[in-house]
Amino acid sequence: MIFRRFGPPEQVLNLEEEDLPPLAPDSLRVRMIAAPINPSDLIPITGAYAYRVRPPRAAGYEGVGQVVETGRERRAWLGRRVLPLRGDGTWQTVLDCAASRAVPVPDSLPFDQAARAYINPLTASALLKNTHVSGLRVMLTAAGSEMTMLLAHQARAAGTAALTGIYRSHGRKACLETWGMHPIHLDDVDEIARAAVSTDLVFDAVGGRLADLILTHLPARARFVSYGLLSGHPIKRQDLPVRPARFHLRDHIATLSDQDWLRGFAPIWPMLRDSPLGPVTTFPMQRWREALDYAATPGRATKPLLTFNDDG
Numbered sequence: 295m296i297f298r299r300f301g302p303p304e305q306v307l308n309l310e311e312e313d314l315p316p317l318a319p320d321s322l323r324v325r326m327i328a329a330p331i332n333p334s335d336l337i338p339i340t341g342a343y344a345y346r347v348r349p350p351r352a353a354g355y356e357g358v359g360q361v362v363e364t365g366r367e368r369r370a371w372l373g374r375r376v377l378p379l380r381g382d383g384t385w386q387t388v389l390d391c392a393a394s395r396a397v398p399v400p401d402s403l404p405f406d407q408a409a410r411a412y413i414n415p416l417t418a419s420a421l422l423k424n425t426h427v428s429g430l431r432v433m434l435t436a437a438g439s440e441m442t443m444l445l446a447h448q449a450r451a452a453g454t455a456a457l458t459g460i461y462r463s464h465g466r467k468a469c470l471e472t473w474g475m476h477p478i479h480l481d482d483v484d485e486i487a488r489a490a491v492s493t494d495l496v497f498d499a500v501g502g503r504l505a506d507l508i509l510t511h512l513p514a515r516a517r518f519v520s521y522g523l524l525s526g527h528p529i530k531r532q533d534l535p536v537r538p539a540r541f542h543l544r545d546h547i548a549t550l551s552d553q554d555w556l557r558g559f560a561p562i563w564p565m566l567r568d569s570p571l572g573p574v575t576t577f578p579m580q581r582w583r584e585a586l587d588y589a590a591t592p593g594r595a596t597k598p599l600l601t602f603n604d605d606g
Contacts, residue, residue: 295385295582298350300341304586307339307353309579314388319365321390324378326602328409328576329357329385331589333524342526346544352383356412358405359389359602361396368393375399379412380547380555387579387602394552397559406574406599407566414441414571415562417521417543418448421497424541425519428453430494435504436524437475438466440571440597445497446473447569458489460504463593480504487511495519498538502527505538512536574599 297306317323335354338347359378361371376398378384378391399408418441427449434442437459446457450473459475461467470477478485486504490496490511496518498505502525509518514535521541529538547555575596577585582600589598 295353295383295579296350297339297353300339300344300349303336303339303353304583306349307582307586309582315390317363317365317390319367320393321365322361322368322371322376322378322393322396323363323388323390324359324376324396325362325388326357326359326378326384326386327375327405328599328601329354330410330574331585331598331600332356332413333522334413335385336586336589337523337526342523352386352389354383354385354600355379356410357384357600358399358408358411359384362388364393371396375401375405375408377408377412377559385579385582385600395555397556400563403563403566406576407571409599410440410571410597411559411562411566413543414444415565416547416558417441417541418444419558419561419565420543420546421445421519421521421541422448422452425495425517427495429455431456431458431492433458433460433489433493433496433508434475435460435497435508436499436522437461437470437477438463439499441499441522442497443473443572444565444569446475448565450474451568455494458493460486460500465593465595483507497521500524501529505529506531509534509536509538572597576601 295307296310299306361374364371376396380395381391382389432454436442438461457475459470459477461477462480467477490508494516498520499522501523509531516536518536518538520538573596576599579600579602585598
């Protein structure tokens with residue numbers, strides 16, 4: 295699945311065939327099993343991050359596969375399931391990845407959760423590792439997403455005083471209440487403003503007008519952490535006492551050695567056992583257009599997952 299120019303993913307993505315190159319001695323050849331469709335996969339295709347993402351490029355940032363070929367020194371990897379990350383795009387049937395960065399997957403983890411063990415879990419883990427939340431009143435935007443659910447679960451375990459979730463789809467309200475959050479709909483600007491006045495910490499994945507609204511009403515002591523721009527619009531209010539701090543997973547992992555990169559997954563496996571990700575709807579790679587349509591469906595109850603073979 296490759297894009298050779300920027301534009302709407304459904305228009306610029308194409309399913310193409312290429313010959314496999316010779317395997318480098320320090321690499322693993324991985325046959326992909328499954329990969330999710332996340333906003334973070336689709337937004338770069340539009341050109342939103344043209345300063346760091348250049349076509350032509352294979353799409354997809356996470357997924358799980360099985361090692362099918364190695365160099366002589368890497369035979370122990372054969373047959374193992376791994377996350378082949380930080381290399382070529384994951385939306386392809388076979389890819390090569392550096393052995394030093396391949397993340398071994400526990401045998402007990404189902405393939406649909408293993409495929410999603412990178413972007414959201416690692417972001418949640420890094421955010422909470424670097425941000426004190428105990429005893430604080432925390433607000434989460436994009437509530438109801440997998441990322442927010444992981445963040446809410448871990449924040450509550452760390453001792454937050456209260457959690458408020460800003461949601462878009464009406465079908466998410468009951469779920470947020472079940473997860474211990476006070477839900478506020480995205481359109482209820484007055485209620486959002488009232489809640490912001492007593493908030494200590496915001497984790498924002500939306501940006502744009504919602505972020506500006508919250509920042510306008512936050513008390514000066516509060517903190518605001520921006521880790522996404524799902525709205526597609528930047529935060530404009532930079533003239534307020536609370537200045538947004540930016541977190542981007544790509545910047546975070548760029549500072550890590552290969553050893554620290556692999557160690558960063560140690561807390562992910564128990565996180566997924568304690569707060570498993572939600573259900574998926576699978577689409578064979580050939581049905582990728584259907585998968586993209588489903589990913590864009592408001593209020594969908596499951597995560598779209600591309601599958602690449604029959605071994606899942």
